[in-house]
Amino acid sequence: MAHKIANIPDMIDMPKEGILSIPVEDNEYCKVVLFMMPAGQYISPHTTAMPATIYVLQGKADFTLGEEPHVVKAGDHFFMPPAFNHAIKAHEDFAFLLTFNRR
Numbered sequence: 001m002a003h004k005i006a007n008i009p010d011m012i013d014m015p016k017e018g019i020l021s022i023p024v025e026d027n028e029y030c031k032v033v034l035f036m037m038p039a040g041q042y043i044s045p046h047t048t049a050m051p052a053t054i055y056v057l058q059g060k061a062d063f064t065l066g067e068e069p070h071v072v073k074a075g076d077h078f079f080m081p082p083a084f085n086h087a088i089k090a091h092e093d094f095a096f097l098l099t100f101n102r103r
Contacts (some may be wrong), residue, residue, distance in 0.1 A: 004073040012058060014038055014093045024068070031100040037061070037090040050100040052080045059094035063087075 006024050008017070013020070014036050025032040034057075054063070056076045063072045064087040065080065065090070071091075072078075080086060088094075 002025060005089075008034060008057065008097065009103055012095050014095070017037045017041075017062065029103055031102070033098045033100075035096050035098055037088070039090050039092050039094070041090045041094075043088040045085050047083045048080065048100065049082055050099065050102060051082050053077055053099045054080065055097045055099075057095040057097060059090060059092035061091055061094045062089045 003098045004025065006058075008024065011024070011034055012020060016037055017038060022034045023035075024034055027092070039059075040049065056072050056074050058074050060071060060073045063070050063078075064085075065078070065097060066085055
């Protein structure tokens, strides 16, 4: 397997509206996606099929995990089990890495 080095901060290109997602890695072990949301953007409640981790790179947002609201900011990291309900509302321009764990 060839090693791929990605400089994530250099990949951040905040959209003026909507949500932008850029695949960073996709292999048999994990899928990593960079998400960018301008201030005020909202992702409605949904679930994922795989366990996942979130690492916040930039900004601040309300991140609802299950029924619990949390304010998350750059540097925060957390885990979500499969089928866990979550939603996001960006207070500021917001960027995060989403990693789906396949094994």
